[in-house]
Amino acid sequence: MNKILEIDMQNMVAVVQPGLINMDLQNAAAEVGLMYPPDPASEAYSTLGGNVSENAGGMRAAKYGITKDYVMALRAVRSNGDIIRAGKRTIKDVAGYNIAGILIASEGTLAVLTEITLKLIPKPKYTKGYMGIFPSVDDAMNAVFKSLALGANPVAMEFMDALVVQALKEKLGVDLPAEAGALLIGDVDGNVPEEVAFQLETLEASFKANNAQSFIVARDEAHRNELWYARRNASPAITIFGNKKLNEDISVPRSMLPKALENIYAIGKKYNFKVPCFGHAGDGNIHVNVMVEDGSDEEALHRGHQAIEEIFQMVVDMGGTLSGEHGIGTSKAPFMGIAFNDMEIQLFKDIKKSFDPNNILNPGKMGLPN
Numbered sequence: 604m605n606k607i608l609e610i611d612m613q614n615m616v617a618v619v620q621p622g623l624i625n626m627d628l629q630n631a632a633a634e635v636g637l638m639y640p641p642d643p644a645s646e647a648y649s650t651l652g653g654n655v656s657e658n659a660g661g662m663r664a665a666k667y668g669i670t671k672d673y674v675m676a677l678r679a680v681r682s683n684g685d686i687i688r689a690g691k692r693t694i695k696d697v698a699g700y701n702i703a704g705i706l707i708a709s710e711g712t713l714a715v716l717t718e719i720t721l722k723l724i725p726k727p728k729y730t731k732g733y734m735g736i737f738p739s740v741d742d743a744m745n746a747v748f749k750s751l752a753l754g755a756n757p758v759a760m761e762f763m764d765a766l767v768v769q770a771l772k773e774k775l776g777v778d779l780p781a782e783a784g785a786l787l788i789g790d791v792d793g794n795v796p797e798e799v800a801f802q803l804e805t806l807e808a809s810f811k812a813n814n815a816q817s818f819i820v821a822r823d824e825a826h827r828n829e830l831w832y833a834r835r836n837a838s839p840a841i842t843i844f845g846n847k848k849l850n851e852d853i854s855v856p857r858s859m860l861p862k863a864l865e866n867i868y869a870i871g872k873k874y875n876f877k878v879p880c881f882g883h884a885g886d887g888n889i890h891v892n893v894m895v896e897d898g899s900d901e902e903a904l905h906r907g908h909q910a911i912e913e914i915f916q917m918v919v920d921m922g923g924t925l926s927g928e929h930g931i932g933t934s935k936a937p938f939m940g941i942a943f944n945d946m947e948i949q950l951f952k953d954i955k956k957s958f959d960p961n962n963i964l965n966p967g968k969m970g971l972p973n
């Protein structure tokens with residue numbers, strides 16, 4: 604089930620089957636001058652059914668939002684074979700419960716999606732890449748706050764810390780200053796060059812006001828890809844710190860990022876791990892990597908999981924969430940009790956039961972009964 608069933612230019616929607624690869628929809632939309640913005644790093648092989656079921660985010664979330672912002676309607680099949688039609692091809696629809704909203708991010712526990720109607724938007728004509736290099740994480744985060752408050756609306760604002768910079772230099776030979784304490788990489792876009800120029804000027808002024816050592820604008824597409832190389836390779840590069848990566852994708856209100864990162868590094872120190880962090884500073888979602896030097900060391904793994912549990916508790920206490928975009932699945936299921944109280948978990952169970960009374964759809968995921 605991997606077909607595009609329709610691209611409706613008047614309503615700017617695409618109707619697709621759930622097995623369609625994300626990138627195939629992005630390409631088809633671009634061919635008619637439109638854009639499907641959600642772009643998880645797995646865009647070349649993840650499916651729209653999987654994206655909706657996980658409510659995937661991506662690099663462009665800072666400006667364009669996440670999968671749920673584009674789902675207009677769903678067709679799904681319950682475990683007893685009943686067909687659900689949820690949502691409409693209309694901008695407004697307040698009749699009845701928002702069943703599509705319940706199915707989004709339900710990780711396949713409630714029904715099988717069989718048809719997805721997604722909003723498309725006009726594709727901006729101009730895009731430019733940028734990179735800012737900062738002496739510290741706090742400077743980089745303050746630059747994020749400042750530039751957004753001044754009206755910058757970057758497509759992406761990706762963050763990497765000093766450990767990631769070290770790994771990129773040592774493992775991949777990326778040309779970055781050794782003293783860099785943090786990087787911000789991203790894109791700005793617009794329909795006229797002046798709009799892009801305004802974005803870049805605002806970012807440059809805000810970055811420099813927050814001690815940026817340099818602000819680089821990509822000369823052309825090849826240079827933009829070079830800048831992005833650092834971000835795209837952050838995950839493979841950090842394996843210099845250990846062969847087992849316990850990676851989580853916590854999310855906090857953006858303003859809490861500096862404090863959350865300070866606490867994460869302190870927890871890493873307490874449990875004796877390097878914890879390189881990178882992620883989406885523009886939207887408060889950070890990939891936290893507790894690096895276990897030797898993954899076959901049971902004691903170290905146990906300590907790593909203790910560190911993760913402490914990080915989750917700290918994040919939830921700050922008003923954040925266990926997962927910004929990857930979902931709960933089975934690995935984070937044991938931590939659901941940190942984020943939700945008994946009544947809330949019972950509500951999840953009741954919802955699961957009303958969709959799937961015999962519990963045959965992904966039992967055990969999200970900590971729901973198995």
Ligand SMILES: Cc1cc2nc3c(=O)[nH]c(=O)nc-3n(C[C@H](O)[C@H](O)[C@H](O)COP(=O)(O)OP(=O)(O)OC[C@H]3O[C@@H](n4cnc5c(N)ncnc54)[C@H](O)[C@@H]3O)c2cc1C
Binds near residue numbers: 643656660710
């Ligand atoms: C290298 C890499 C990079 C990633 N980067 C990102 C990122 O930047 N942002 C992000 O948000 N995520 C990211 N992810 C996570 C993952 O790509 C996304 O969650 C993606 O949306 C999963 O899609 P999939 O097709 O692989 O789904 P799968 O992994 O196959 O399925 C995910 C879940 O959805 C359920 N499901 C799938 N199809 C249906 C259907 N038709 N009906 C009901 N349930 C269904 C499955 O049962 C499963 O529980 C990344 C993953 C990898 C491996």
